Amino acid sequence: xxxxxxxxxxxxxxxxxxxxxxxxxxxxxxxxxxxxxxxxxxxxxxxxxxxxxxxxxxxxxxxxxxxxxxxxxxxxxxxxxxxxxxxxxxxxxxxxxxxxxxxxxxxxxxxxxxxxxxxxxxxxxxxxxxxxxxxxxxxxxxxxxxxxxxxxxxxxxxxxxxxxxxxxxxxxxxxxxxxxx
Numbered sequence: 001x002x003x004x005x006x007x008x009x010x011x012x013x014x015x016x017x018x019x020x021x022x023x024x025x026x027x028x029x030x031x032x033x034x035x036x037x038x039x040x041x042x043x044x045x046x047x048x049x050x051x052x053x054x055x056x057x058x059x060x061x062x063x064x065x066x067x068x069x070x071x072x073x074x075x076x077x078x079x080x081x082x083x084x085x086x087x088x089x090x091x092x093x094x095x096x097x098x099x100x101x102x103x104x105x106x107x108x109x110x111x112x113x114x115x116x117x118x119x120x121x122x123x124x125x126x127x128x129x130x131x132x133x134x135x136x137x138x139x140x141x142x143x144x145x146x147x148x149x150x151x152x153x154x155x156x157x158x159x160x161x162x163x164x165x166x167x168x169x170x171x172x173x174x175x176x177x178x179x180x181x
Contacts, residue, residue: 029125029126029127029128029153030125030126030153030154030157031123031124031125031126031157032123032124032157032158032160032161033116033120033121033122033123033124033161034121034122034123034124034160034161034164034165035120035121035165036121036122036164036165037121037122038092038113038114038115038121038122039092040164041113041121041122041124041160041164042091042092042093042095042113044160044164045095045111045113045124045160046089046091046095047063048061048063048069048084049061049062049063053163054156054159054160054163054169055073055152055156055159056152056155056156056159057073057074057075057152058071058072058073059072059073059074059079060072064083066086067085067086067089068083068084068085068086069083069084070082070083070084071083071084075105080104080105081103081104082099082100082102082103082104082105082107083099083100083103084097084098084099084100085097085098085099085100088110092113093112093113093114094110094111094112094113095110095111096108096109096110097109097110107128107129108128108129109126109127109128109129110126110127110128111124111125111126111127112124112125124157124160126153126157128153
């Protein structure tokens with residue numbers, strides 16, 4: 001039996017294709033069922049400018065061309081930026097990307113789209129391998145501040161589900177609310 005040496009969820013750590021595709025680092029994975037056709041979910045995700053609508057910490061996405069984009073996110077200890085490059089794209093099935101050299105957060109990711117059984121939309125599985133800034137300490141701080149990528153991936157996929165199924169994202173903040181002084 002192969003020993004798992006990272007903190008990946010078991011279904012990601014045991015999937016040799018995902019492990020081989022993503023490489024070393026902290027690995028996370030999450031699947032969400034979205035009651036929309038797979039082609040629609042893929043098309044929404046593939047237009048990376050859409051993702052700032054559903055990803056809580058993404059402050060900007062600039063699409064440079066069909067395979068390159070620039071990302072800005074808020075995280076623990078400040079803001080982070082990187083250029084991302086698509087390394088694999090199979091329409092309606094998967095998108096793989098990696099950060100370009102010099103990224104604030106070196107990472108590689110993969111999102112897969114599969115039909116859910118019984119006509120219940122599609123399964124979206126996100127898996128990301130990343131090197132936390134400041135290593136273990138940076139990861140611990142990110143967890144404490146709720147901005148660790150594993151936490152954010154779960155939240156963001158739920159936000160994607162809400163947005164694609166209802167056209168809005170549920171919030172506890174009333175519209176046009178004024179913060180207390």
